[in-house]
Amino acid sequence: MNKFIKSLGIVPSPLVFLTDVLCICCAALLAMFVRVEFDLQNSSVFEPKHYLIIPAIILAVRIFYFLVFRTPKIIVRYTSTKDVAKIFLACVVGSITLLIFNQISKIATQTYIIPHSIIVMEFFITMVSMVFYRLTFKMLYLETVNPAKLKKNIVIVGAGEAGIITKHTLDRDAQSKYNVLAFFDSDPNKIGKMVEDVNIIDYQQLDNYLKKNPVSFLIIAIQNLPAVKKSEIADIALQYNVKVLVVPPVVKWINGELSFKQIKKVRIEDLLERGQIVLDNNLIIKDLSNKTILITGAAGSIGSEIVRQVMKYNYKRLILIDEAETPVFYLRNECYQANGLKNIDIEIVNILDLVKMEEIMAREKPDVIYHAAAYKHVPMMEENVGAAIKNNVQGTRQLADLAVKYGVKKFVMVSTDKAVNPTNVMGASKRIAEIYVQSLNFQQDTTKFITTRFGNVLGTNGSVIPIFKKQIENGGPITVTHPDITRFFMTIPEACQLVINAGAMGNGGEIFIFDMGQPVKIYDLAVKMIKLSGLTLGKDIQIKFTGLRPGEKLYEELLANKENTIETKNSKIMIAKVRTYNYDEVVHEIDALIALKDEDPFAIVKKMKDIVPEYISKNSAFEVLN
Secondary structure, eight states: OHHHHHOOOSSHHHHHHHHHHHHHHHHHHHHHHTTTTTOTTTTTTTTTHHHHHHHHHHHHHHHHHHHHHGGSSSOGGGGHHHHHHHHHHHHHHHHHHHHHHHHHHHHHHHOOOOOOHHHHHHHHHHHHHHHHHOOOHHHHHHHHHHGGGGGGEEEEOOHHHHHHHHHHHHHHOOOOOEEEEEEEEEEEETTTTTEEEEEEEEEGGGGHHHHHOOOOOEOOTTOOOOOOHHHHHHHHHHHTTTTEOOOOGGGSTTTBBOGGGGEEEOOHHHHEEEESSOOOOOHHHHTEEEEEOETTTTEEEHHHHHHHHHSSSOOOOEEEEEEHHHHHHHHHHEEHHHTTTTTTTEOOOOTTOOOHHHHHHHHOOOSEEEEOOOOHHHHHHOOOOOHIIIIIIHHHHHHHHHHTTTSSSSSEEEGGGGGOOOSSHHHHHHHHHHOOHHHHHHHHOOOOEEEEOEEEEETTTTTTHHHHHHHHHTTOEEESOOOTEEEEEEEEEHHHHHHHHHHHHHHHHHHEEEEEOSEEEEHHHHHHHHHHHOBBBBBTTTTEEEOOOTTTTTSOOOOOSTTTTTEEETTTTEEEEOOOOOHHHHHHHHHHHHHTTTTTTHHHHHHHHHHHHTTTHHHHHHHGOO
């Protein structure tokens, strides 16, 4: 029997049609038999010919509407509630038609063609039999293809609409290997009730339930669930080796319907995201509308997201600058798909190319500059001190001077938390760049210079999460520099939204710092990523401690406390209280530093420490200069 059902596959439409016809004929005859109380000799109700005429009339009407509603085209093994509704509607319309014919017959001949009782009974028998055989075949097929004993147990967090749709999706998909055991929800109105024979249990019981029951997967089916809550659920599940899946936002459902393949493993990024940022859109619109905007480092992780954010506003013209050809190629494609490169100019140029940069500034005369171009990798800059000075210090200074020369209204510099009490060349070079643009701000009245400072950004080139993912794919080991090292994290869109908002609210001279939330222990991050991948630490994959890299420190700082910051209208953005510098003194010191850019690295670093006294090298060859 099982082999036969499995071999049928998709039942041909003609066979479905013939089965429906058989159901109608049987329903009509059964209704007539019931009407005469199974006494076929009772001629007071029907004459013998009626046993052919009445089923024929009913069959003709039913076939017409089944063809209109295309019920024979329904794939039996995928019969859904929508399909049942379609069959019901076809049967209702057919029965109404029969009743109308009856009334016409009564008016014309004073007799009914078909007794009303038969029409009613036939409707119910036809409806039940058609739905019954479809659902029976569907259950037999699913049990044959995917036996219950082979299914893996699953629980769904969220008994709302998304949770119920998720269950329907799992039930509908023949390849689904899941058996839904329970829903979990915190709504007291739902707890203790059932959905399609599945219990809804108090969310507080999740830990205890997973401890006592063999569950393979947990699906989070709550839309817009805060990352903190997702992380809490994931932590509970992972301690019992339960894999965590997540239902995507409704806007990502294909044609408004959830498919089984869209239910994905939860990503570590999903657990580190924070609440939605509230932006001052009116202020941003006023700041960017009808403006010519130049973005450096436009093809990088941060720069390209700033481009995406800015393109949402009514800019006049976008000038995008980067020196990396392949990333620029991808950026160009993305901009072309977004708006056909309308009012967008993309240039491959190094910001150190003073002649080319001046030519662009003179031609375009931008109103706003977002300066995201920078060398940012700590170990690389420890080994290439001159490059850090050229790009991060000299490049920023040249661009800032050009901004003043060509009347730029606002210059927003993207900095880093590593500029706070720097312990490495990269952080110190960015701090020196901050000092220059801040001192220049108070030296002239043309351009407002604003600095934005934040920590690690999820998914940027070279950030820890892509590295860990690659190491997990390769079977490990995962390399962590130190068991106690911590970092702040935020998503790329979040960081760039705050950059744009801070730039819009800035009056010049501020160093804005962002609320980065709580620091994350990198070792814990690695362990969680291993578990989310379905692997076991120590068995499937190892974690290896490699020691702090040159210039690296255990804990990043943001000066994000009340003693060192000033609050703004946006709770996510604060202004750092930092020392101000005399412009002439800064120019003198930076001139001397740039003059050393091609000299001995120790001479360069010594000069950097003179400019930034709080720069104390750690785990570096330059510690001798502290």
